[in-house]
Amino acid sequence: MNGAWAYVNLALYVLSFICYARYLYGTNEWIGRLATLLLAAGVLAHYAALLARSRWTHTVPYDDLYGSMSLFAWLLGVTYLGLEVFHGQRSVGAFVTLLLIVWTGMVMAFAPDAAPATPPARGPLFALHVTLNTLAYAAFGLSFVLSLIYLIQNRVLKARRPGLTFWRFPALDVLEKMSRSSVIVGLIALAVGMSFGFVWQHRLSGQFSAADPKIIVTLVIFALYLAYSWLAGKSGWRGARAARICALNFILVLFSYTIVNLYLTSFHRYL
Amino acid sequence: MPTLTNSGKPHASRVQIALIGCSHRTAPVELRERIAFTPDQALRAADELRLSGTLEEAVVLSTCNRSELYGVPPETGSDAQGALESFITNFHGIPASELSGRIYHQQNSEAVRHLFRVSAGLDSMLLGESEILGQLREAYGRALDHGSTGPVLNRLFQSALEVGKRVRSETEVGTRPMSVAWAGVKLAERVFGELKGHEALVLGAGAVAEQVVENLRNRGIGRLRVVNRSRDRAEDLAQRMGGESLDWNALDRALESPDIIVTSVSGTEPVLSRNLLEKVHQARGGRAMFVVDLGVPRNVEPEAATLYNLYLYNIDDLGEIVEQNRKAREAEIPHAEALITEHIGKFESWCTSVEAISLTQRLRERLLKERGKLLEERSAEMASLTAEERERIVRLTDELIERVVQTPNDKLRRTRELRRRLAGIEALRDLFGLDGEDS
Numbered sequence: 253m254n255g256a257w258a259y260v261n262l263a264l265y266v267l268s269f270i271c272y273a274r275y276l277y278g279t280n281e282w283i284g285r286l287a288t289l290l291l292a293a294g295v296l297a298h299y300a301a302l303l304a305r306s307r308w309t310h311t312v313p314y315d316d317l318y319g320s321m322s323l324f325a326w327l328l329g330v331t332y333l334g335l336e337v338f339h340g341q342r343s344v345g346a347f348v349t350l351l352l353i354v355w356t357g358m359v360m361a362f363a364p365d366a367a368p369a370t371p372p373a374r375g376p377l378f379a380l381h382v383t384l385n386t387l388a389y390a391a392f393g394l395s396f397v398l399s400l401i402y403l404i405q406n407r408v409l410k411a412r413r414p415g416l417t418f419w420r421f422p423a424l425d426v427l428e429k430m431s432r433s434s435v436i437v438g439l440i441a442l443a444v445g446m447s448f449g450f451v452w453q454h455r456l457s458g459q460f461s462a463a464d465p466k467i468i469v470t471l472v473i474f475a476l477y478l479a480y481s482w483l484a485g486k487s488g489w490r491g492a493r494a495a496r497i498c499a500l501n502f503i504l505v506l507f508s509y510t511i512v513n514l515y516l517t518s519f520h521r522y523l
Numbered sequence: 524m525p526t527l528t529n530s531g532k533p534h535a536s537r538v539q540i541a542l543i544g545c546s547h548r549t550a551p552v553e554l555r556e557r558i559a560f561t562p563d564q565a566l567r568a569a570d571e572l573r574l575s576g577t578l579e580e581a582v583v584l585s586t587c588n589r590s591e592l593y594g595v596p597p598e599t600g601s602d603a604q605g606a607l608e609s610f611i612t613n614f615h616g617i618p619a620s621e622l623s624g625r626i627y628h629q630q631n632s633e634a635v636r637h638l639f640r641v642s643a644g645l646d647s648m649l650l651g652e653s654e655i656l657g658q659l660r661e662a663y664g665r666a667l668d669h670g671s672t673g674p675v676l677n678r679l680f681q682s683a684l685e686v687g688k689r690v691r692s693e694t695e696v697g698t699r700p701m702s703v704a705w706a707g708v709k710l711a712e713r714v715f716g717e718l719k720g721h722e723a724l725v726l727g728a729g730a731v732a733e734q735v736v737e738n739l740r741n742r743g744i745g746r747l748r749v750v751n752r753s754r755d756r757a758e759d760l761a762q763r764m765g766g767e768s769l770d771w772n773a774l775d776r777a778l779e780s781p782d783i784i785v786t787s788v789s790g791t792e793p794v795l796s797r798n799l800l801e802k803v804h805q806a807r808g809g810r811a812m813f814v815v816d817l818g819v820p821r822n823v824e825p826e827a828a829t830l831y832n833l834y835l836y837n838i839d840d841l842g843e844i845v846e847q848n849r850k851a852r853e854a855e856i857p858h859a860e861a862l863i864t865e866h867i868g869k870f871e872s873w874c875t876s877v878e879a880i881s882l883t884q885r886l887r888e889r890l891l892k893e894r895g896k897l898l899e900e901r902s903a904e905m906a907s908l909t910a911e912e913r914e915r916i917v918r919l920t921d922e923l924i925e926r927v928v929q930t931p932n933d934k935l936r937r938t939r940e941l942r943r944r945l946a947g948i949e950a951l952r953d954l955f956g957l958d959g960e961d962s
Binding site: 315425 | 709
């Protein structure tokens with residue numbers, strides 16, 4: 253069931269996308285600022301939607317696939333806003349908000365009508381573990397978008413046929429820096445989030461174990477993004493090759509997020 | 524920015540604007556340079572025109588492509604156009620016959636449209652260029668500080684500056700490079716972002732290379748080095764552009780550090796082979812490299828374009844981009860014109876408001892004058908009245924006049940549609956004969 257805040261948040265994302273797209277096409281700084289403000293308002297409304305749903309289901313927003321995906325979108329918006337401010341670059345806003353709209357719309361379309369069963373309280377350590385891991389996935393999602401834009405821009409530059417909106421896109425250098433920043437955020441969040449997870453597991457069972465498909469896949473994801481971060485600065489890999497790796501890595505993130513959680517793990521399964 | 528008149532005349536019964544000028548569209552450079560005004564001459568011309576009563580407000584806009592004189596003629600209906608033309612011939616000492624067909628005159632909404640198109644860059648030699656907006660701001664700023672503008676030109680030029688900004692921010696008229704040199708530099712920015720902190724190497728010291736160097740310098744390139752077969756020419760260009768020159772023999776070594784290479788040397792064989800660039804690229808750790816080949820025949824082997832992280836553009840590639848950009852800019856003209864029309868509407872609406880206020884003031888003055896005449900004519904009949912009673916009659920008739928004036932005043936203010944408001948003003952003018960000398 254979608255609350256009123258969910259619709260408000262989706263509407264604000266749509267409005268923000270319109271402004272970002274207009275900004276990409278024109279040069280009006282005020283339109284760009286308005287797009288950022290609308291996105292910030294959308295993120296706030298999204299938070300209100302997550303809060304409202306948590307109160308309704310009497311549980312945290314990540315206990316079912318719906319809540320988890322919604323949290324992912326919210327963290328994607330938050331991470332993007334942070335990067336936009338840090339790099340002073342809002343030309344990719346249209347692509348990120350488009351992803352947010354599609355993702356949020358999909359989440360809303362498949363929202364379950366019944367509240368999931370209330371799980372037992374699992375404490376703040378578990379909450380931090382899940383939230384940080386979702387933040388890591390959101391940051392990887394953002395680097396995926398940035399890498400795709402990089403590859404398109406690179407292709408256009410190599411083909412020597414710049415199109416209409418080409419001149420508004422951020423420079424390759426900027427895209428690469430933003431993507432690497434995003435991956436660094438993701439790696440740190442994933443490292444800390446996984447550590448919390450292991451500590452929580454130890455408290456629960458008295459042992460550390462990686463014998464769960466979700467943990468194995470997450471460790472592989474961590475290793476792949478770490479490899480990307482290292483290769484992105486290396487001769488012969490920096491540029492389009494590194495961007496391709498980054499974009500491909502995200503396929504595994506999606507696999508971990510959906511197939512693994514839904515079918516391959518019992519320990520990390522949604523309610 | 525102040526918007527009040529410097530001439531102390533806040534409202535005109537009819538707002539009029541006159542324009543006289545010549546531009547690259549009407550006059551060759553030989554004539555344009557003779558009609559051009561220096562900043563001091565522009566202010567002196569404005570003073571002379573105002574002192575002679577030809578104009579009440581004046582602003583002179585003079586650039587390398589145009590000299591234009593904008594003014595507000597007095598309401599007396601004298602021939603402002605003829606007077607302005609005579610002024611220009613006298614001021615610059617140019618015979619009237621030489622100006623025939625080279626000078627354009629425009630009035631009111633046409634003059635407004637012309638100024639707005641100029642500020643939007645639609646009348647520029649290079650469509651959509653932004654330099655004109657700065658020149659317009661400077662010309663207006665000087666006139667404003669000097670006191671030669673008034674409410675009409677203040678409003679007009681502030682609107683023009685707003686139009687110029689809007690056209691550049693809301694349309695694509697002013698974006699995308701329009702010269703080969705600029706396109707090369709803008710493309711480099713698509714790879715590196717800001718050029719600050721990056722290094723460029725220029726091979727050759729020809730005219731196009733010089734344009735690229737100038738654009739690179741304007742965009743804040745970190746380090747600039749010039750290599751040429753003739754060391755003297757390289758040194759000359761490097762000195763002028765704030766870079767350093769290198770000996771041609773040091774070329775191989777010099778190729779390793781720059782992020783941007785611009786080549787424009789003459790020769791039948793390519794100067795930079797694919798193998799050489801590959802080696803250079805490896806030595807740089809595979810960092811991106813942007814190469815602009817302006818040479819004909821080409822200075823860089825075309826196969827070099829296949830190297831990873833190397834972006835190669837030759838003069839034809841850049842020419843095509845410029846052509847594509849020109850078409851894209853032209854396609855934006857209707858959007859820019861729509862914005863201009865919107866602002867003309869706003870300006871005309873403001874003019875009509877000014878005229879409406881002036882009209883009701885005149886109507887009030889006319890009625891007060893008639894009341895004075897009537898009281899004087901009937902003074903014999905009112906001889907028996909006391910001073911208090913006379914005072915009361917004056918107060919009552921004052922009130923009556925205010926009531927009579929209030930209705931048209933309110934109606935004109937409330938009417939949103941410009942055409943209806945104009946018709947109302949004209950009707951009142953005719954009805955009460957408010958244009959005549961006796962008003």
